[in-house]
Amino acid sequence: MLLTGTGRLAPAGLSPWALVVRDGRIAxxxxxxxxxxxxxxxxxxxxxxxxxxxxHTHPVFAGDRSDExxxxxxxxxxxxxxxxxxxxxxxxxxxxxxERLVEGRLRASLAAGTTTVECKSGYGLSLDExxxxxxxxxxxxxxLPIRVVRTFLGAHAVPAGMAIGEFTAHVADxxxxxxxxEGLADFVDVFADAGFxxxxxxxxxxxxxxxxxxxxxxxxxxxALTGTAELGVRLGAASVDHLxxxxxxxxxxxxxxSTVATLLPAPALVMRDRLPPxxxxxxxxxxxxxxxxxxxxxxxxxxxxxLVVGLGATLLGxxxxxxxxxxxxxxxxxxxxxxxxxxxPGAAADLVAWDAEHEGAFALRxxxxxxSRVWIAGEEVDLSG
Amino acid sequence: MLLTGTGRLAPAGLSPWALVVRDGRIAxxxxxxxxxxxxxxxxxxxxxxxxxxxxHTHPVFAGDRSDExxxxxxxxxxxxxxxxxxxxxxxxxxxxxxERLVEGRLRASLAAGTTTVECKSGYGLSLDExxxxxxxxxxxxxxLPIRVVRTFLGAHAVPAGMAIGEFTAHVADxxxxxxxxEGLADFVDVFADAGFxxxxxxxxxxxxxxxxxxxxxxxxxxxALTGTAELGVRLGAASVDHLxxxxxxxxxxxxxxSTVATLLPAPALVMRDRLPPxxxxxxxxxxxxxxxxxxxxxxxxxxxxxLVVGLGATLLGxxxxxxxxxxxxxxxxxxxxxxxxxxxPGAAADLVAWDAEHEGAFALRxxxxxxSRVWIAGEEVDLSG
Numbered sequence: 001m002l003l004t005g006t007g008r009l010a011p012a013g014l015s016p017w018a019l020v021v022r023d024g025r026i027a028x029x030x031x032x033x034x035x036x037x038x039x040x041x042x043x044x045x046x047x048x049x050x051x052x053x054x055x056h057t058h059p060v061f062a063g064d065r066s067d068e069x070x071x072x073x074x075x076x077x078x079x080x081x082x083x084x085x086x087x088x089x090x091x092x093x094x095x096x097x098x099e100r101l102v103e104g105r106l107r108a109s110l111a112a113g114t115t116t117v118e119c120k121s122g123y124g125l126s127l128d129e130x131x132x133x134x135x136x137x138x139x140x141x142x143x144l145p146i147r148v149v150r151t152f153l154g155a156h157a158v159p160a161g162m163a164i165g166e167f168t169a170h171v172a173d174x175x176x177x178x179x180x181x182e183g184l185a186d187f188v189d190v191f192a193d194a195g196f197x198x199x200x201x202x203x204x205x206x207x208x209x210x211x212x213x214x215x216x217x218x219x220x221x222x223x224a225l226t227g228t229a230e231l232g233v234r235l236g237a238a239s240v241d242h243l244x245x246x247x248x249x250x251x252x253x254x255x256x257x258s259t260v261a262t263l264l265p266a267p268a269l270v271m272r273d274r275l276p277p278x279x280x281x282x283x284x285x286x287x288x289x290x291x292x293x294x295x296x297x298x299x300x301x302x303x304x305x306x307l308v309v310g311l312g313a314t315l316l317g318x319x320x321x322x323x324x325x326x327x328x329x330x331x332x333x334x335x336x337x338x339x340x341x342x343x344x345p346g347a348a349a350d351l352v353a354w355d356a357e358h359e360g361a362f363a364l365r366x367x368x369x370x371x372s373r374v375w376i377a378g379e380e381v382d383l384s385g
Numbered sequence: 386m387l388l389t390g391t392g393r394l395a396p397a398g399l400s401p402w403a404l405v406v407r408d409g410r411i412a413x414x415x416x417x418x419x420x421x422x423x424x425x426x427x428x429x430x431x432x433x434x435x436x437x438x439x440x441h442t443h444p445v446f447a448g449d450r451s452d453e454x455x456x457x458x459x460x461x462x463x464x465x466x467x468x469x470x471x472x473x474x475x476x477x478x479x480x481x482x483x484e485r486l487v488e489g490r491l492r493a494s495l496a497a498g499t500t501t502v503e504c505k506s507g508y509g510l511s512l513d514e515x516x517x518x519x520x521x522x523x524x525x526x527x528x529l530p531i532r533v534v535r536t537f538l539g540a541h542a543v544p545a546g547m548a549i550g551e552f553t554a555h556v557a558d559x560x561x562x563x564x565x566x567e568g569l570a571d572f573v574d575v576f577a578d579a580g581f582x583x584x585x586x587x588x589x590x591x592x593x594x595x596x597x598x599x600x601x602x603x604x605x606x607x608x609a610l611t612g613t614a615e616l617g618v619r620l621g622a623a624s625v626d627h628l629x630x631x632x633x634x635x636x637x638x639x640x641x642x643s644t645v646a647t648l649l650p651a652p653a654l655v656m657r658d659r660l661p662p663x664x665x666x667x668x669x670x671x672x673x674x675x676x677x678x679x680x681x682x683x684x685x686x687x688x689x690x691x692l693v694v695g696l697g698a699t700l701l702g703x704x705x706x707x708x709x710x711x712x713x714x715x716x717x718x719x720x721x722x723x724x725x726x727x728x729x730p731g732a733a734a735d736l737v738a739w740d741a742e743h744e745g746a747f748a749l750r751x752x753x754x755x756x757s758r759v760w761i762a763g764e765e766v767d768l769s770g
Contacts, residue, residue, distance in 0.1 A: 064741075064742055064743070064746075065745075065749065066741060066742065066743035066744070066745035066746040066748075066749050066750070067743045067745050068745065068749075069705070069745040069746070069748045069749035070704070070705045070706070070743060070744060070745030070748065071745070073698050073699070073703075073704050073705055073745075073748055074704050266751060269699045269700070269751065270695075270699055270748055270749065270751055272699055272702075297749075298749075299749065299750075299751065300746070300749040300750040300753075301750045301751055301752060301753040302753075303753065304751075304752065304753065307751070307752050310655075313458050314458070314654045314655055314657055315654070317657075318458075319455070319458050319459050320454070320455045320458055321455070356449075356451060357449055357451065358449070358451035358452045358455060359451070359455060360450075360451035360452050360453065360454040360455030360456070360458075361449075361451040361454070361685070363451075363454045363455065363458055363655055364450065364451050364453075364454035364655065364682075364683075364684065364685040365451070365684075365685040365686045366651060366654065366655055366684065366686055366689075366692070367686060367689065367692050367752040368685075368686040368687075368688065368689065
């Protein structure tokens with residue numbers, strides 16, 4: 001298959017362009033005059049990008065916490081109570097209900113141009129519930145073309161009535177080995193923050209992840225500067241996420257590492273939180289990803305990645321091309337999937353043609369740029385569903 | 386017709402509720418147990434609000450300035466050149482093209498729950514072009530159920546080759562009388578700012594508007610603090626819009642007047658501009674409106690009002706209920722249409738049932754809350770188009 005266009009192939013900015021897709025991968029990229037003969041599809045003046053990679057979401061939950069979001073904006077502080085409320089609502093939802101909810105959320109992501117999505121468990125907090133949630137993600141992923149990477153976030157909050165040490169040991173010694181044995185996740189994540197999991201607990205869980213052959217990613221320095229980002233760098237986490245409170249020293253530590261800085265401007269905006277130091281991280285040479293953090297309590301929009309690209313550019317001091325890179329190859333690097341999120345020979349043919357001609361539309365038409373056509377592994381996705 | 390619901394009737398927060406619609410107006414509001422017998426529609430647990438009122442848009446333009454938005458985020462400053470580029474592109478578009486563009490934009494607004502929209506001319510800058518644009522708005526409005534209020538913004542920029550005094554005189558002495566004689570607009574607007582129209586020019590145009598029987602609204606204190614908001618208050622403008630640079634004295638002046646402060650957080654975000662003092666205006670007792678400012682160069686999303694409500698709450702320090710009030714009755718007051726944007730006996734039956742149960746969803750699900758059903762003057766709107 002030969003795709004050609006006179007619009008921009010962003011973020012690299014190539015125009016006009018041609019690319020050959022073979023066996024689900026990009027086989028060749030160049031100027032149309034040099035293109036080989038093949039079954040051709042002309043995408044005209046449409047902006048074309050790699051499929052967006054949303055490397056941080058929490059899609060398995062029931063219930064609605066809109067009232068809490070409204071109350072928070074009236075001055076009620078965010079607390080773990082919110083997560084435990086979702087845990088209760090989600091435990092009461094049967095498999096069919098949760099599968100329907102997760103499928104709707106992943107379909108919304110795909111319809112908005114996300115071709116790879118990371119999905120965390122974490123609203124279970126018991127082995128049975130966490131395993132149930134990870135299996136549900138797997139079953140929904142099997143029905144949809146979107147690529148799914150699963151993360152076990154058992155350490156999302158401490159269940160009522162348990163001490164943090166006791167629950168940390170349970171996560172590290174019982175839950176992670178069980179999840180790994182069944183192949184239910186690629187990564188382990190920890191909600192490390194003041195009032196949640198401290199550095200010792202986080203390190204213990206991180207080491208258990210590696211021992212079980214899983215990768216590590218961390219919720220880091222969101223509500224308070226705890227040093228979690230630097231712990232993540234030291235442990236070799238694939239990504240440290242949030243970073244609203246990261247200081248200059250932390251910026252330098254992340255920039256000097258292979259750990260990706262994953263920034264989540266949407267919940268920071270919704271929570272009126274401090275914004276993560278996006279410009280400083282880029283200037284220091286860090287690999288930056290942008291992700292949605294779609295979840296039950298602090299940002300509930302699945303299919304938000306076009307908005308998130310715009311927020312990266314407008315709120316975090318990035319150029320639109322930098323924001324688009326962060327939302328494609330940045331996310332892919334954060335998931336350790338280096339053949340996704342880029343347009344080069346050998347990469348997966350995950351591509352989106354947008355209802356726009358220039359990537360500046362992600363800023364100008366904030367939140368409303370939509371795919372007109374989507375391909376995953378070279379197969380066109382039916383967006384009408 | 387009797388509408389009932391167990392969800393919230395916001396922003397007042399009534400639940401459960403019932404309302405009677407008769408002859409396009411709300412005839413009665415109360416508790417379901419007290420409701421009269423009538424043809425009943427049960428809206429279940431859906432959040433229901435007055436239709437959103439978008440009191441500041443510029444929908445008549447052709448061309449695409451996404452490249453300029455991207456360049457601006459790379460450090461190129463905003464200048465009037467941008468408006469003149471759109472003027473050129475728009476002059477080259479024939480009536481059918483412009484009507485199709487305007488109709489698409491108004492349909493997108495309606496599909497997102499806006500039931501009243503203010504539409505400015507201003508990308509014409511000559512009498513013939515401005516009249517053409519206002520007529521196009523009128524023709525499109527005649528085909529759609531959305532309520533449309535027209536504003537003549539001839540003084541949007543000074544055409545190339547003309548002096549500001551000469552063009553101001555032309556707007557005041559020739560264009561405004563011609564527009565008023567044909568009944569093409571309800572309001573006159575002026576892009577008053579440093580480098581655009583100064584206070585003297587703005588006052589001259591404002592007085593010409595009143596002399597022609599039209600209302601006045603002003604682009605005020607967006608790029609620089611010029612005193613335009615205070616001029617608007619002194620002249621009796623219906624609204625002063627933007628206000629990014631407004632100081633404490635200006636806040637007090639607006640709050641002590643019947644002029645509405647119309648805030649436009651979306652373009653402020655896209656332009657990384659200073660944010661208008663929303664909280665200070667509310668605390669001082671000003672009547673505040675939230676509008677989209679959808680336009681060719683600084684924010685291009687039509688149908689953005691749900692996002693704008695969320696941005697009011699997250700960026701401007703408003704509660705969600707305050708933001709929703711600003712996007713409904715605030716906008717209506719800014720358009721001097723006091724029977725719109727409210728739920729009370731006598732008001733127009735313009736109502737939206739949302740895919741949400743609580744108004745906090747406008748923050749939590751930033752940018753993705755959508756109408757499930759819309760009524761204008763008591764008639765249900767077909768959203769499938």
